[in-house]
Amino acid sequence: xxxxxxxxxxxxxxxxxxxxxxxxxxxxxxxxxxxxxxxxxxxxxxxxxxxxxxxxxxxxxxxxxx
Amino acid sequence: xxxxxxxxxxxxxxxxxxxxxxxxxxxxxxxxxxxxxxxxxxxxxxxxxxxxxxxxxxxxxxxxxxxxxxxxxxxxxxxxxxxxxxxxxxxxxxxxxxxxxxxxxxxxxxxxxxxxxxxxxxxxxxxxxxxxxxxxxxxxxxxxxxxxxxxxxxxxxxxxxxxxxxxxxxxxxxxxxxxxxxxxxxxxxxxxxxxxxxxxxxxxxxxxxxxxxxxxxxxxxxxxxxxxxxxxxxxxxxxxxxxxxxxxxxxxxxxxxxxxxxxxxxxxxxxxxxxxxxxxxxxxxxxxxxxxxxxxxxxxxxxxxxxxxxxxxxxxxxxxxxxxxxxxxxxxxxxxxxxxxxxxxxxxxxxxxxxxxxxxxxx
Numbered sequence: 001x002x003x004x005x006x007x008x009x010x011x012x013x014x015x016x017x018x019x020x021x022x023x024x025x026x027x028x029x030x031x032x033x034x035x036x037x038x039x040x041x042x043x044x045x046x047x048x049x050x051x052x053x054x055x056x057x058x059x060x061x062x063x064x065x066x
Numbered sequence: 067x068x069x070x071x072x073x074x075x076x077x078x079x080x081x082x083x084x085x086x087x088x089x090x091x092x093x094x095x096x097x098x099x100x101x102x103x104x105x106x107x108x109x110x111x112x113x114x115x116x117x118x119x120x121x122x123x124x125x126x127x128x129x130x131x132x133x134x135x136x137x138x139x140x141x142x143x144x145x146x147x148x149x150x151x152x153x154x155x156x157x158x159x160x161x162x163x164x165x166x167x168x169x170x171x172x173x174x175x176x177x178x179x180x181x182x183x184x185x186x187x188x189x190x191x192x193x194x195x196x197x198x199x200x201x202x203x204x205x206x207x208x209x210x211x212x213x214x215x216x217x218x219x220x221x222x223x224x225x226x227x228x229x230x231x232x233x234x235x236x237x238x239x240x241x242x243x244x245x246x247x248x249x250x251x252x253x254x255x256x257x258x259x260x261x262x263x264x265x266x267x268x269x270x271x272x273x274x275x276x277x278x279x280x281x282x283x284x285x286x287x288x289x290x291x292x293x294x295x296x297x298x299x300x301x302x303x304x305x306x307x308x309x310x311x312x313x314x315x316x317x318x319x320x321x322x323x324x325x326x327x328x329x330x331x332x333x334x335x336x337x338x339x340x341x342x343x344x345x346x347x348x349x350x351x352x353x354x355x356x357x358x359x360x361x362x363x364x365x366x367x368x369x370x371x372x373x374x375x376x377x378x379x380x381x382x383x384x385x386x387x388x389x390x391x392x393x394x395x396x397x398x399x400x401x402x403x404x405x406x407x408x409x410x411x412x413x414x415x416x417x418x419x420x421x422x423x424x425x426x427x428x429x
Contacts, residue, residue, distance in 0.1 A: 003130035004209045011130065016123035026181040029209065033177065033202050034132030045118045058143075060178055 001036045002028045010039060010048065021047035024062040031055040071110050079103050091116075133205035138174050140200070146176040153182045158191055165194040174200035181206075184213040192216075233259055238271060245278040253282035257290055269299035276305040283309055288316050 002010050008025040011017045013036065020028075022041075031037070032055055041050040041062075050062045074082045079102040091112050095105065141149070145168075152161050168174070175183055175195075180203050183195050192215055199207075199216050207216035232244050248256035260275055267275060276294060279287060287309070294306040295318070310318035 001130060001132075009126075011126050015125050015127050015129075017126045018123055026206075026210070027178060030177045030180040030202065030206050033205065034130050045121065055177075058178075 001034060002032050002039075003034065004029055010050075018043070018048045019046070020050060022049045022051075022062060024050070027060065028053055028062060031058075031060055068113055071106065071113060074106055075110070079106055134201045136174065136201050138172050138200065140176045141168055141171075141173040143176070145173075146179060149175065149179055150182070153179065153186075158188055161186075162191055162194045165191070165198055168198040169194075174198050175203065177202050184210070184216055229259070233263070238274075242274060242278055245275060246281055249278060249281040253284060254286055256282075257287055261290055269297075269302060272297065272299065273301040273305045276302060276309065279309055283312060285313055285315070288313050288318075292316075292318065 002008065002020070002025070004025070008020040008029070009017045010020060021044075022028075028037075028039070028050055031053060035055070037053050037055040039050050040052045041048045043049075052062055053060050091109060094112060095108060100108070140146075149161075149164055152164055175198050177200075180199065183199065184203065184207055186192055186195060196216060203216055207213035229244060229248060233241055236244065245256055245260060248259065257279070260279070264272070272294075276291075279291070291306045291310045291313075295303055295310070297303050297306070307318070310316050311322060313319065
């Protein structure tokens with residue numbers, strides 16, 4: 001589930017978090033509503049670039065990088 | 067490990083002694099004799115892989131607070147796409163109308179539109195979008211300082227003396243917003259405040275101030291609104307009529323109902339009862355007038371009747387009443403005219419479904 005505390009993060013069900021990069025983090029947060037969602041993204045070893053999210057039965061493409 | 071590797075690489079393997087490697091990494095090196103350069107590069111490579119593979123994410127025990135459940139349905143995907151286009155194009159007039167239609171339909175924005183909608187800079191447009199942001203929009207606005215306009219505002223109690231001062235001395239827009247806010251907390255008090263200075267208000271202000279009464283509307287407002295129906299200004303009367311129609315069991319609603327019943331009771335084409343009471347309650351003997359005028363009047367009356375009344379009257383279901391109206395081309399509505407006119411948030415009437423079909427254009 002995505003969340004935002006000054007920076008954007010995602011957290012898995014066990015509490016592990018990854019910092020997010022990418023340009024659609026607000027969109028990701030908006031469609032998730034703080035609920036668990038399925039996210040696909042690229043991990044570069046330091047930051048996760050989310051590329052797509054499936055929430056409430058809809059898939060949304062996200063811009064990982066511009 | 068990285069530091070000593072880096073230093074050795076910068077200085078050159080000839081000058082700095084190759085660093086002693088972790089025995090576990092050392093054991094992974096190929097057994098064949100290696101030059102100092104090969105050994106250093108292999109160790110650096112192994113270190114990079116080790117770091118990447120061994121990344122330990124930070125822990126956060128508390129799950130983030132989720133958005134509360136929505137109270138109204140999201141708009142359709144097609145409507146969402148249209149809205150996304152409008153938001154991207156930034157046409158304020160169309161956006162304001164779209165927000166209004168969403169509100170009338172009792173729907174909210176789809177969540178993917180929220181970041182764009184929350185970034186709207188225009189004050190009036192924000193006001194139009196506020197009710198359709200949904201719970202998700204309010205929740206989301208907490209995370210971004212520029213979006214705080216959509217957040218839940220603490221209701222502050224009014225100091226009566228301060229309210230009175232603002233009411234008598236404030237500018238019109240200050241007085242209007244005071245009335246609106248006061249209506250939320252104390253509808254009767256706000257009404258008394260408006261009634262106290264009613265006679266001194268200008269006609270155009272009277273009409274607008276009446277609109278502020280829509281908030282917290284209740285049976286207690288009927289007497290005041292009925293008196294407003296005798297106002298000199300037609301604009302003021304027109305503002306008060308829909309409010310009265312929304313009050314359950316008001317005398318005004320009953321009068322309109324009786325008139326519509328009379329019309330629906332007659333055979334096609336409908337006949338308007340010509341000597342009927344006007345909105346103000348005076349009797350008016352009117353002449354038929356042009357067909358367009360008659361149609362307008364029918365429409366006007368029709369809309370003043372709660373949609374719930376469309377249910378069976380003389381075995382005529384809501385759908386057959388509305389199809390008769392379709393045939394007569396009274397309206398070309400996007401949704402139930404009663405619900406739209408009365409500002410009903412969510413209607414259970416049969417109208418919206420019937421109107422999804424394209425209606426015949428009047429000839």
